[in-house]
Amino acid sequence: MLAAPKVPLINPTSLARFVDPLPIPSVARAAEQRADPANPGHTLPCYRIEMRACKVRLHRDIPTTPVWGYNGQFPGPSIEARRGEPLLVEWVNALPSQHFLPIDHTLHGAERDKPDVRAITHVHGARVPAKADGFPDDWYTPGHSVLYRYPNGQDAATLWYHDHAMGITRLNIYAGLFGAYIVRDAEEQALHLPSGDYDMPLILCDRLVAQDGQLYYPVSDDPHAPWVMQCLGNLVLCNGKVFPYLDVEPRRYRFRLINVANTRFFDLSLSHDQAMQQIASDQGLLPAPLERARIELYPAERADVVIDFAGFAGKSVQLRHESQGIVEFRVRAQSSRDMSALPATLRPVTRIDPAAAARERILTLNEIDDANGNAMQMLLDGKRWSDPITENPRQNSIETWSFVNLTGDAHPIHVHLVRFQVIDRRPFDLFAWNAHRKLEFTGPAVPPEPQELGWKDTVRADSGMVTRIAMRFDGEPGRYVWHCHFLEHEDNEMMRPFQVLPAHS
Ligand SMILES: [Cu+2]
Structure with a gap:
């Protein structure tokens, strides 16, 4: 049972649609050059990003909403990286000493002896050494910071980057701690896809927003164990706005769709039966553009699309x-000359041969029920x-992991450090x-579905199916995590550490 919110929630049909311009997250700027910890005598650009409380306006007619944002922005600033050019980020915890969302102290890692406000940032999909991956137990409190080095190799x-603190990740991300992290490279640039002002993230999530503008996070009717197994909002936000509009030119655009919601999966399409050309999935370009009438994104999944407004x-x-309709694109009459291209082929994706796997792991997804048959964890x-x-x-070995889903629902499973390929899904008894x-x-x-033929880092593991993935553990030895990306699940034990062992010499 869910407890009722104190202030009634906003009825989305009461809101005027498309009255606020779509915000485009600012691009983070390096504050200084700092010594490269991995390369003595060299320096690297260093970004300083501060998590802090702030107030934002989600919609013209909604009172301001207190949130937490990286650099006080919601979403946080986009970090732009280039392949092969490492950068440093000092992640500063400047949050207040009290949390504004309901902590469940019965969850692992969120016991009463732990401070309420803790944070640790993880860049989702980044191949980074373990010490910069944002291990959930490595959280720190307000007044502290960490310096992480991202190789961008x-x-x-x-x-995208987001909070990953043990037992309260769902609350910290819900509070607003997320932003885009875009890696570019010369090969992609050579394709002349839409770029610059015609390339932007569309960061999607949903939130329960009350009539006074406050975020409401659902709680069970047990005040000692408020955890709930899912959180679905009444309002959909794109780049932090409800029902925004964007003025566009009649030409091609590249939009980077990112699902940062706690539990919501998005089923996206365009009006006028207009198709989108999907050009990339979680870990970059597909072998070729894929015409899509609909795009489904589970939490943490991404899809880059090219939309041509020329007609x-x-x-x-x-x-x-x-x-x-969640975003309106208003197409101007005139366009500057569209010099962009949508090539017929993008980047080859060499298939991993599952037979080359050094190890095959069978891993179940299970549910533990209480006496009444309700899911507990x-x-x-x-x-x-x-x-x-x-x-x-x-390290460097290939493995296949088979997710045997014994639960009644699909779960989006994410493995840190690596990119993987979906081999297949198969029903079992x-x-x-x-x-x-x-x-x-x-x-x-x-x-795999055609859009799953590129590199992925999050996969939908369907109920009653064995979902098989293959990956090579390229990266440094150390301790990482894999988990369900329904944030309520990962906070309640659906997360495990894994250890990459050094390669045989
Ligand atoms: Cu799950």
């Missing part, structure tokens, strides 16, 4: 979630966060598994 892709001069086009392979590490891939932990398939393997 990876292909151009739309990544819509003087008209408007809406981006929809399900059947509801979800586990990965039946283990808790504090159980000893069991996934210990060897749940009763046979429960009886003797044996995988008996009940149908043929389903190949």
Whole structure:
């Protein structure tokens, strides 16, 4: 049971639509050059990004909303990186001493002896050494900071950064601690895709917003254990606004769709039956553009799309979630000359041969129910966060991981450090598994969907299916995490550490 909010929530149909311009997150600027900790005698650009409380206006007719933002912005500033050019970020915790959202002290890592306000930033999809990955237990309190070095040794892709503090990640991200992290490279640049003013992130989430403008985070009716298994908002936000509009030219644009919601998956389409050309998924370019009428994004997934407004001069086009317009593009009559291209091929993606795997791991997604049959928590392979590490891939080795989903729902599973490929999904006999932990398939393997043929870092593991991924553990040895990206689940044990062991010399 959910407790009712003190102040009634806003009825979305009461809001005037498309009265606020779409904000485009500012681009972070390096504050200074600092010594490169990995390369004595050299310096690197250093960004200083401060987490702090701020007030924002989500919509013209909604009173201001207190949030937490990186640099006091919601979303935080976009970090722009180039492949092969490392950078430093000093992540500063300048948050207040009190949390404004309801902490569940019964959750692992959020016990009463832990400070309420803790933070640690992770760049989702970044290949970074363990010490800069933002391990959930490495949180720190207001008045402290960490200096992280990002090598950016990876292909151009739309990544994003967000809080990852143990047991309160769902609250810190909900409060507003997220932003885009964009990696560019020369190969992508050579394609002449829309760039500059015609290339921007569209960061999507939903929030429960009360009539006084406050964010409401749902709680159970048990005041001692307020955790809830999902959080779905009444309002959809794009770049921190409800129902924004964007003036566009009648030409091609590149939009980087990022789902930063706690639980919501987005089912995106355009009005006028207009198709989008998907050019990239989580970890960068697809082999070729893919025409999509609809794009589904689970939490943490990304899709870069090119939309051509050339045929819509003087008209408007809406981006929809399900059947509801959430962003309006107002197409001007005139355009500057569109020098961009949409090449027929983008970047080859060499398939990983699953037969080359040094190790094949079978990992279950399970649910533990209470006496009434309500879900209490979800586990990965039946283990808790504090159980000893069991996934210990060897550096540079290939592994396949099979997610055996024993629960009634799909879960978006994210593995830190690596990019992976989806091999297939295959239905299995749940009763046979429960009886003797044996995988008996009940149908043929389903190949990945066309948009899943690029590099991914988050995969939808469907109920009743075995979802198989393959990856090479390129990166430095050390301790990372893998988890469900429904934030309510990862905060309640659906997260496990893994250890990359040094390569055999
Ligand atoms: Cu989950």
